[in-house]
Amino acid sequence: MQRIGVFVCWCGSNIAGTVDVKKVAETLGHEPGVVFSTDYQYMCSQSGQDLVKDSIRTYNLTGVVICSCSPRMHENTFRKAAASVGLNPYMVEIANIREQVSWIHKDMETATEKAIILGRAAIAKVHLNAPLIAGETPVTKRALVIGGGIAGIQTALDIAEAGFEVDIVEKSPTIGGKMAQIDKTFPTLDCAACILTPKMVEASQQENINIYAFSEVDEVKGFVGNFTVKIRRKARYVKEELCTGCGLCTEKCPQKKVPDEFNLGLSNRRAIYIPFAQAVPKVATIDPNYCTMLKTGKCGVCSKVCGVKAIDYTQKDEIVERKYGAIVVATGFEPIKVDKFEEFAYAQSPDVVTSLEYERLMNAAGPTGGTLLRPSDKTHPHTIVFVQCVGSRCDEKSEKGKPYCSKVCCMYTAKHAMLTREKYPDTEVYVFYIDVRTPGKNFDEFYRRAVEHYGVHYVKGMVGKVTPENGKLKVQASDLLDNRQLHIDADMVVLAAAIEPDKSARPLATMLTASMDTNDFFTEAHPKLRPVESPTAGVFLSGMCQGPKDIPETVSQASACAAKVIGLLVKDKLVGNPCVAHSDEMMCNGCSQCQNVCPYGAITYTEKEFRMPDRTTAVRRVAQVNPAVCQGCGACTVTCPSGAMDLFGFSNNQIMAEVDAICK
């Protein structure tokens, strides 16, 4: 029989306001096996922990039940407290009477009853608990960064500078990401390329960094400290190690009609291309969808002009398998497709552009060489209407847009408006907004400068309809402050499209078993206290993949993420989780169902000799669990038809005992 101590926490008024904690402690004190029961204002405080420790010593407790907040919050705190006085940490159980009781119930009587029931279930479980001892696993001292935008680059640089190897996997032919496409950065208006490209070069020259550009993650196996990742190096049809990036092939290629992704289709590139002048690695890539040689077998111009014989039309995708201790997700974002917002006529007129397209139209390296020309007739626009919140802050049920604020649009629109007025003072600029949100260092000053100094017309209200007519865009909008309808004949309309996580994020999350929210942003281990870690151990989050952010925020988060990764990689060994599966070989049927469902590849089968009850020897096929690989998810235990698979710390019997206690 266990000697159990029950500790009921008030959590200030968080629990005690809705649950009669005295009654809970009193009632649970009468449960079989409970030798001590008490309540305390803040059990997680030092004096609360001391109360637990002293009681373990005084009453010789063999098991502890803490009725408090979610085990996600403080299970570890109390396990450590128990361990410090010699009680096995896995003899501590938490009954969650905050998130599952006080926060969701209003009536004191029923809440108290439920708290007692949950406490009773925890006591029933502790009766069946056994001390568990965690094993140790080594740490592979290398990190993988998925995504080579500013977030990925910064994280990789910081980790590399701490002395650890880092691989960057980037799906496009060059690192740089979205920041490389941006013209100027708010609120300082320095040129994005001028501050980004030195970092790209630094990443390529840092000897601890290995860049796999034009590559994607195919498969992730393993667990914190010991991931094995298959990286698909997509065929460039150019030998990366030979290509000098001279660009001769990209000038001679006869296929000139390929929409240039880097300029968002506003200009054309060749079938063999280098995305932009400062690309890293500066290596040409053949686009197999357009290359005449690859499609018809006739051409071969690039191969003829290449001085270093780098062209290889027979190149195939190559799979590289690498081991990592930590994985950083830095998959970034995409602006949403705005075609579905038919009212803005994006699909009907080339002069309706997205803000990112506007960046390219303003950029010296862009399709117009930095002169602002409207795409339809290459003339200077004289009236430009900016529309804010296109697809941001939509109704939850909206099928077109997103419920969240994209956070960066207010500032970049102010930037666009200001730069336009600065360069072309004869241009009238209107900005239609719902709210202007400018929290951030020097942000509001920046926005006010646009209004007060540059004379940008900020109008509170949304644009109702844009109609292309006689080379103009008829903009119909409402001015909510003046309560009147506006009709503006614009030359260009710029849509501040909402941002959404990159499309590659969702399948990647599945591979990593990392959780996402309903908008496909990765979720943090704790929204406030562990913002750069994913709930999946060993997976870290950097940049926009976790939520909308501007560049300064992205860079600080990227460095924070690197600090967490370094903190993991400096460890030689990680203490494992002893709550792993194990199979009762005498009962195992060898049916392989557990092996088939195991997401970690922790289960193998072996043929083993057994003495049977009738004294014969039989060779049977039985399951074995590798405890270092098992993460204790329990998928195998529910799949096993004979109950041969069981989980330490969460055995079938313990769970049944909890259910029985609840149903009593």
Next chain:
Amino acid sequence: MQDRMIARAKELLADGTVDRVMGWKKGEFLYDATPAVFYSAEELDAGFVMNAFTAANVSKYLIKETKKEGKILAFLKPCDSFSFRQLMNEHRVDRDKVYIVGIPSWGKADMEKIRQKGITGITSIEEREGDFVVNTILRETHVIKKYDVYLEKCKNCKSKEIVVYDELLDGENGAAVTNSRFDEVAKLEAMTPDERFAFWQNELSRCIRCNACRNVCPACTCEKCVFDNPKSGLENKAAATSFEENMFHIIRAFHVAGRCTDCGECSRVCPQHIPLHLLNRKFIKDMNELYGDFQAGEAEQQRHPVTSYRTDDAEPGVIYTRGGTGK
């Protein structure tokens, strides 16, 4: 067909391909043929039988048989072959130790239903087109429509295809057949929860826990069944209350979900005539509707719908809504 089977078995015994034969043995009465192993030509002549009553699924016996030395000849009907293929998926049988001769099956007769027609003392039964011709000890000859006396599993046969074999007795294979095996399930789904509960209470209250359904089931092949295992916490649930009694069948249905090939043996052997196959078919129907058509044992399968998790799986909410409305 019996003569051809015996002749082929003798050949395979003689040329050393196999050293024993899995088939059906004559019982005291014509209709109680039971699965048996024959070791010689003499034994085959003396006892091997194949008729309208050899309905038993022999695949489960091959688990033990393939653990022994030597190779065994097994005659598998289409439904038996699905069970055998499923057992292969679960590594429960050693395919290399069985020589499989696939035999067609055009439906087996239910003795109870024949009796209900007032026919007793059967001395022989023959198949003829859509009829069974039955001769009795009283020298009567009855011609009865096959469909009227089919076993439930044959009435709603899902397939005439033999999915695993070394040779086919007839040289050609059958194919899946259209059936209405989910009609009864649909009727149950149309009931209100109270009606359905009453239906199953009534049916399951007859259970005497003889375990025949479990013992015959080719999916119930655990080394130690949870109901026999004191450690499982289920062992004593057997006779505690009538509610827990009923749980036996529900737990069993859960355990075979995704692995049940719908061979119908559970209902065939139930001495209390509980339509146990309806529980399994409900699971199969649900899986088909929620995750796409799936037939256990049809081919090499690693995961069945219940143990595979995909991002495009039906949301639990969908299942709840369906369960809530009974549709």
